[in-house]
Amino acid sequence: MALLEFARGPALTVALVVFVLGTLWRLLGIFRRPRMRDLSPPRAGAPSKGLGALRAIVRGMWPRKEFGQAAMVTSINGYVFHIGLALVFFGYAPHIAFIRRLTGLSWPALPDMVMYLAAGATIVSLLLALLFRLTDRVLKKISNADDMITWTVTFLPLVTGMAVVGEPSAVILARDHVIYAGPLAVHLLTLELLLIWFPFGKLMHALLFAFSRGATGMRFSHRGVKL
Helix, strand or coil, X not given: CCHHHHHHCHHHHHHHHHHHHHHHHHHHHXXXXXXXXXXXXXXXXXXXXXXXXXXXXXXCCCCCHHHCHXXXXXXXXXXXXXXXXXHHHHHCHHHHHHHHHHHCCCCCCCCHHHHHXXXXXXXXXXXXXXXXXXXXXHHHHHCCHHHHHHHHHHHHHHHHHHHHCCCCHHXXXXXXXXXXXXXXXXXXXXXXXXXXXXXXXXXXXXXXXXXXXXXXXXXXXXXXXXX
């Protein structure tokens, strides 16, 4: 079996199964944890739990000015990364074709130049995030192996994807065979590595951030804390 056939077949199947089952396992484990009922009465004028949760989720999307310029730079860099990654994954025509083969869903693609700029900005933002983590004394102190593994498995699909891009997407999709089988296989394998790692590392924050911020917002608003 050729490497590309392995990446498109058994490796992709295993990665998707681990991703789905692992994510469900993590979510089920969190929701099954016992929670103590709050018997205290809410403060006068406290919003509902739903509104308190929503406020916390929205408020957490931008740093407070008291945190200083460094927090602002980190937040902007985070937005560049997340928006750029979304554009690359959901806007690049070959990626849309890949999703269509898996799910049957498709949508119009963005121009290739937009994808190149988004990919470049995403790679730069990841490098900046690594620089911040290695040079900031607090971030360096609290970083662990999970942070570095998560950074690596996120960075690899972007770099290997850029290595595959050698022609316009229309030409790639029009061809009935793959020219760069080896690089494409490596790119797929790095994506599958990310999918396998997702449920077990800090990439799970993509799903858990809303729950954690919402829970904090409900507790704080119940006590009359202004977020």
